Amino acid sequence: MLRRLIHILLLIPIACIDPYEVEVPEGKELLSVDGLIHTGQGPHAITISRSTTYGSQFEGLIRPVSGATVVVRDNEGMVTFLEEGQEARGSYFTPTGFRAQVGKSYTLQIQTTEGRVYTSLPERVNAVPEIEAITMKTVTVPVEGETNPRSGIQLISEINDPADQNNFYFWRSGRATYLQETYPELYIIRPAKIPAPKACCNFCYITEPGSNQSLFIAQDDSFNGLSTRIPAAFIKDDGRRFIFKYRMELRQYSISQEAYRFLRLIKQQAEISGSIFDPPPATIRGNIISLDNPDEEVLGYFIAAGETTKEIYIDRAELSFRQNKVTIPDDCLTLPGASLIPPVDWKP
Template structure:
């Protein structure tokens, strides 16, 4: 029986199978609007990008929206044009002299290069109490499987909440500056035909620089004053990771305390909740969170992001290496510190630790 079956199989015609070509559509590219104007000094930035919908084969592909016309209009009809950055395509900046006024409402208007029109709903600039005090707490995070834990500093703000209004808070990192120490005496060039030696070739300069950087929080820091209305309370407002360089000597950062609208708070809270999903099989899939932007040409078009207008209070804090109760091992950079982006041997004019 087995021999008969094999014989039948051998008699079957052998045919070539042509590969089936599947053309996958790129999918809809959704406009994403990110940025804020505040009552603090400018320039303020609005970033426009397009990204594919969740589940698309092109998900994660982010493209800057360039050559758009971007303006901000207040409730009195005053218009401010934003200029696109030459170095950061898709980022549009207000004039340095522009600051939002508390009590005014602002609308963001966008016309893309293709002629499509978008608008935000009006956002009112809410007042915000002064950020009077910042303190430092060292945080350590144990790693799965052991090893050296991650660590960094948590900044705690003292908030004196006014009793006569419902406040919604949002904290953002401003620019930071720290003293960067490197080891130019250990510099070793890459071996080449003209320089086969692997021995260190020390550089005469420079071992100490001041480095400026912009480090965003990996999480959103938000608060509503339902539980502390009219009281003074302490709230975590930032976390800066220790990378073995930032806290070797002296570190400085500006923290911005923003007073945002209730709608902006709800949007950011949903974004925070979605970003912090643990990833279990019972978690809901990522969903599109609608902001305050709409298409004027097609009301059904999904526009992502939120245009924020907010009152701003800024507090600067200097962190000394001795303020940390746990530090990462010092990172070694065997080169001139001026080779690192954002560095200078001269201290900033406003460096006053």
């Protein structure tokens, strides 16, 4: 009897513990602009959204700014209207055929449906040196408690930096394609786990958009006028990509000094690891200004850049370490971006 009473008494203080809720003051819904126009093939996208309060949980949703009038204007007064994507609300696209021109300056102008007008500071397009070659190396990162390290490949861009100007580089991963093998004969109907082998298909070409989770930037202070090799992308080995052939397009941009500074600050903030040497978290001011209230805080940056691209084909044998192959017991056409036919420009 006494033992039961003790158990009941022990339950009382447990039930009294309240979960700790982080009280976050109501944040402003700041306009956020993310846009890049360049000298390459379009359409180029400008994404406009409004920020929301972030606390122990999302207080709201990041809302796309829809229905705005968005134009890009060059320093000669030529205006290009951008059209909002039907399936990507808040993303505005340049017309087909639009390309920025080296030597020209561009400003972005946004008029929201509420009548508020925003403009960017002029961004000048600088010429970009070609990617002479792309090389790769396998990167492994030990994971605590795991026998297998995380791994992937690092792409290195080889460039001949022009000596007559200060250059600022930015890289993005373009679309990637790889051959994927699956096992439709092993397909089972879940959750009953009834074997239901499928006749098709084992091999598909998977095309996926570029994943740009890290920022790759550089300035030529230490290699001005020299040929150099700079890390330009990282592709995670997910056990699927590097089983056969993998192809990726690397995009190299020549950006302005101000854009470089902005991206460097973003990179610093994104790479905060909790160390005492980390920079303090701060709002990074971009190049977008409200014409109605110049002191309004606007996030993001409008970049105008020169672009060059190069493709690289990677064979599995080139990797010094590979993740175990992921077995997919289904028709490969069920995977996103899958096709039985290789892309027309697939020339491994």
